[in-house]
Amino acid sequence: MTAGFLEDAPITEQGQALYDEDVAEDGYVWNVSRLWAYQPETLKSLFELMSHAFRPSGLSFRQRAIMVTAVASKLGDSYCSLAWGGKLSGASDPSIAAGVLTGVDSGLTDQEKAMTRWARKLVENPNATTAADIQKLRETGLTDEQVFAITAFAALRMAFSTINDALGAVPDAQLVGSVPTEVSQAVNYGRAPTLHAS
Secondary structure, rough: OOOOOOOOOOOOOHHHHHHHHHHHHHOOOOOHHHHOOOOHHHHHHHHHHHHHHHHHHOOOOOHHHHHHHHHHHHHHHHHHHHHHHHHHHHHHHHHHHHHHHHHHOOOOOOHHHHHHHHHHHHHOHHHHHHHHHHHHHHHHOOOOHHHHHHHHHHHHHHHHHHHHHHHOOOOHHHHHHOOOOOHOOOOOOOOOOOOOOO
C-alpha cells in the first residue's frame, strides 16, 4: 500500500499515532492518513486551524458539512466529497447530501443555499466575487464576521483537498461502502476509489 503517488512515509511516533487513531475509530488506516504521515503535525495543525476559522461563524455541524461538501464537489475532490457527503447525510438525509454534491440545493434553507453558492464561487474564481455577493449573504442573516469565518474555512478546506488530490490520494473502499448509495452514486468525478479494503 502506498500513499497515493508517494511511497509510504517512514513510521514515526506521530505517524503511528495517526494510524492508531484511524484504526480505533474506523477499523482501518485511511489512505489520506498514509499520505499525511509525512507531516502528521501539519495535518493536526491544519485541522485545528480549520476548526478555529469556522468556530466564530456560530453555525451548525450541518452547515459546516454543507460548506465542505459544496467545496469538495466543486473542486472535483472525490475523497472529501464521499467523506463529507456521508457526514452531511447523517446531519440531514442522503437526498440532501446527494443534491449538494451534484449542485442541486433543494432541501436547504435560503441561508444554506447562499452559502453553497458562495463556496462554489470561491472554488471557481475567487477574483470574480463582488460586494453584491456579500450582500446576498447578509440578506440571509449572516454577519460580516460569519462571512469571513466561512470564507476562511472554505479556503483552508481547498488547501487540504488540493494537497490530497495533487499527491494522488484515492478514496478508501471502506469509505465508499460506508456512505449511502445516493452519495456514492453522486460522486462520479475525481480519483476513483480503491477497489478492495486494505
